[in-house]
Amino acid sequence: MAVQTLESLYSEHHHWLQSWIRSRLNNVEQAQDLTQETFIKVLIKGREHEFNSPKAYLSSIARGLLVDFFRRRTVEQAYLDALEVQPEQHILSAEEHHLIIDTLLQIEHMLDTxxxxxxxxxxxxxxxxxxxxxxxxxxxxxxxxxxxxxxxxxxxxxxxxxx
The missing domain is CATH 1.10.10.10 (Winged helix-like DNA-binding domain superfamily/Winged helix DNA-binding domain)
Structure with a gap:
C-alpha cells in the first residue's frame, strides 16, 4: 500500500473519474461537478490516503454522489409533475425551489428510516x-x-x- 497525496490522486485520476461519471450521466457539465464533489469529499476526509486501489476508492465515493444525484433528480421531477396539475400560483424563486426540493429529500430520508x-x-x-x-x-x-x-x-x- 502506498500513501498518496490529494494532489497526486487528483492529477493521476481526475480524467479517469470524470470519464467514469460521464459514462453514467451522459452529461459533461454534471460529470465535471460530481468529479469535483468527489475530490472535495476526499479532501474533507483528510489529506493523505493509504489504499490499494485509488480507482475503487474514488468510484465508491462517486457512486454515492451519483445515487444522491439521481434521488434528487427523481424527487425534483415528481415535484415538477405535481406542480403541473396544480392551479397556477406565484412563480417560485430558485432559492424557494431549492428549499422545497431539499425538504422533500429530507422527508424521503425520514420515511426511509x-x-x-x-x-x-x-x-x-x-x-x-x-x-x-x-x-x-x-x-x-x-x-x-x-x-x-x-x-x-x-x-x-x-x-x-x-x-
Missing amino acids: MSERGRQIFLLAQLDGLTFAEIGRQLNVSVTTVRKHFIRAMTQCLLLIED
Missing part, C-alpha cells in the same frame, strides 16, 4: 386522513400500536423541523 409498519401508519394518517381506529382495522393492529408508531413518526418529523 421508518419501519414498514410505521411508514404505512404515518402515510395513512397524513395522506389518507384515516383515524387511528380506521388504520388499526385496515392493518389488523390495535389502536395502541397505531398510536405508538404514529408518535414515533411525528417525533422524527419534529426532529427534522429542528434541524
